[in-house]
Amino acid sequence: MIKTENLVKEYNEKKAVDNLNLEVGDGEVFGFLGPNGAGKSTTILMLTGMIEPTSGNCTIQGVNVALNPLKGKEILGYLPEDVGFYKNLTGYENLDYLGKFYPLTKSEREERIEILLKSVRLNDVPQKVGEYSRGMNQRLGLALALLNDPKVVILDEPTANLDPEGVLRYREIIKKLEKEGKTVLICSHILSEVRAVCTTLGIISQGTLVARGSVEEVEDELILQSNTSQKIVIRSINPEVYSFIESISNPEILGVERIENGVEIRVKKDIRESLAEELKDKCFGITEMYLDRPGLEDLFLKVYRRE
Ligand SMILES: Nc1ncnc2c1ncn2[C@@H]1O[C@H](COP(=O)(O)OP(=O)(O)OP(=O)(O)O)[C@@H](O)[C@H]1O
Numbered sequence: 001m002i003k004t005e006n007l008v009k010e011y012n013e014k015k016a017v018d019n020l021n022l023e024v025g026d027g028e029v030f031g032f033l034g035p036n037g038a039g040k041s042t043t044i045l046m047l048t049g050m051i052e053p054t055s056g057n058c059t060i061q062g063v064n065v066a067l068n069p070l071k072g073k074e075i076l077g078y079l080p081e082d083v084g085f086y087k088n089l090t091g092y093e094n095l096d097y098l099g100k101f102y103p104l105t106k107s108e109r110e111e112r113i114e115i116l117l118k119s120v121r122l123n124d125v126p127q128k129v130g131e132y133s134r135g136m137n138q139r140l141g142l143a144l145a146l147l148n149d150p151k152v153v154i155l156d157e158p159t160a161n162l163d164p165e166g167v168l169r170y171r172e173i174i175k176k177l178e179k180e181g182k183t184v185l186i187c188s189h190i191l192s193e194v195r196a197v198c199t200t201l202g203i204i205s206q207g208t209l210v211a212r213g214s215v216e217e218v219e220d221e222l223i224l225q226s227n228t229s230q231k232i233v234i235r236s237i238n239p240e241v242y243s244f245i246e247s248i249s250n251p252e253i254l255g256v257e258r259i260e261n262g263v264e265i266r267v268k269k270d271i272r273e274s275l276a277e278e279l280k281d282k283c284f285g286i287t288e289m290y291l292d293r294p295g296l297e298d299l300f301l302k303v304y305r306r307e
Pocket residue numbers: 011012015016017034035036037038039040041042043
């Protein structure tokens with residue numbers, strides 16, 4: 001698992017990361033979000049042992065990667081935002097050379113390189129990396145991050161330069177990692193992408209974790225923080241549904257309004273399941289019930305536009 005405890009990083013007496021307590025459990029695919037300057041890259045640099053914390057701790061599978069870089073190489077795969085390769089070597093040659101720093105035998109290394117280059121569509125590419133597009137460079141970076149078959153993978157903006165097919169392949173790779181029980185932390189500004197692959201999310205703002213949970217839980221939290229309303233719409237052929245819903249006592253319900261052919265219920269969170277339970281033996285002829293609320297992207301903008 002990935003863990004930070006009271007993690008602090010100061011630059012010129014200004015806290016870039018401010019007492020961050022974050023846990024990403026084994027097998028979680030975690031989206032690490034936050035507005036510009038929130039402290040995401042600084043956190044990742046500390047986790048990967050590239051910079052030292054001012055105070056506090058961070059570990060990966062119980063290992064402080066900065067103090068134990070060899071063990072770090074064994075358990076952690078990392079794709080930085082701008083991954084650098086030897087420009088005068090091919091993708092294969094780069095992975096073969098850099099793979100020598102991992103505890104893999106020659107045949108293991110060659111086998112993994114073949115599989116990984118295929119999965120990122122860079123097998124049989126004779127070009128040198130200096131002639132690669134940015135997307136190709138990023139795909140090669142993903143292959144390098146997975147070369148040592150790590151238990152934990154940290155990906156910084158992994159889809160920023162990918163074309164639509166590259167994104168699909170990337171999603172397949174993340175799904176496969178999830179199936180294999182790997183722990184994955186993805187830092188990205190492309191929220192639709194994060195939503196597509198992550199099982200849990202965390203939001204950092206001004207160096208501190210301000211929301212953490214499933215995608216729905218984090219959306220609920222952002223709805224509260226932005227004072228946005230969300231509503232459940234029920235369409236029914238029976239107008240009595242309105243008075244029935246009004247009579248329900250549920251602290252998550254903020255208000256009920258009659259609409260044409262149904263009712264709109266302002267709620268703090270999605271309570272469709274419990275409403276369905278209440279309504280199941282009634283004969284209201286319900287034709288539709290759906291949650292109407294802004295998506296993650298809109299909510300994020302509402303809360304963090306001013307930062
Ligand atoms: N080397 C540095 N020296 C001084 N200040 C820095 C340094 N690196 C980062 N900072 C500051 O620390 C804060 C957090 O920056 P960081 O790069 O971690 O944010 P981020 O969440 O990754 O942002 P972005 O989404 O823009 O990549 C910012 O205020 C930034 O200006």
